Amino acid sequence: MSAAELRRRVRAAEALKAKTREMAATNALTAREAAVKAAKAKEEADVTAREAAAVVLRLFDNDAELVSELLGVPAEELEREAKPVTAARAKEIIESLRARAERPRPTRARKPRADAASSASGIPAPASTADDSRADAA
Template sequence: MAAANALTAREAAVKAARAKEEADVTAREAAAVVLRLFDNDAELVSELLGVPAEELEREAKPVTAARAKEIIEGLRSRAERPRATRTRKPRAEATDAVPSISGAPAPIVAADGSRADAA
């Protein structure tokens, strides 16, 4: 039982380490991309994001310019794609509840389904 628990804990630790590494890579790439988009103006990006400029530069340094450019091109192509739109069916309640525009008062319907005159 203890060995199974140890194995499970080890597997969880390995998964967590992989997830952390992926998150670190994503953060480094994001820093490189944002710096590239703002012409490597670390001071401006630092002010916009509230992150020290030195930290941004340190994070972005391991990312190649080619990788940053590749990410930017991917983002641009995603932004240019038309979004998939779903057709919506008109709601029956909404079409029945539309008030009349004729200027005549709408009749009041009682709870039993009969009409009562509006006062």
Template sequence: MAAANVLATREAAVKAARAKDEADVAAREAAAVVLRLFDNDADLVADLLGVPAEELEREAKPVTAARAKEVIEELRARAERPPRSRRAPRSRAEASPPSPPVSDVPVRVSAPDDGRADAA
């Protein structure tokens, strides 16, 4: 059981490392894209995002201009697509059938239970 736990933990660590790498790449690409969209005005973008301009430029530097352009085109294509139709969730009142009126429900009268059970 301990070996299985070790294997599962190692697998989770590998997945987490892979996810971190993908997030790092996405962050670098986003920095490059935003700089490209704002004509490489790092000071303006840094003020808008509240991050140091040097950090922004350092993040964007490894991303090629061609890749930044690809990401921009992907974003534009996604923005031009019609939005997906989503059905609004039904409210609870619509989802459940109406309950019968109280006057139609028979009332049963019984003796009060004092909480003691028969010992037999």
């Protein structure tokens, strides 16, 4: 083996080591970022669960036994989760839920099943709009 070939192989081995280190560092960074995101998501989920426990207890007049039976969760666990949530925060969440419940639900106009069947068979469906049905009803 010539000296030039030996130097070429050494450089190739060094380049491979550098590339391996770079990939390992990238992999470690990606895993760390994923772990941070997962930890943040877990913390948000824990907060949401604590708030939900406080809200449901407040809505049921703090009857932990009744809520425990309804949800199948031990009463002690519900009380422990609800404890860190302030009454003001629970009230705020309840008010937002009530406001959401009072809003009308958005509805989408659905195609009649006959239109779907005729379009599947290759026959064009008659064009109709919501205004047509109102005009027929009047």
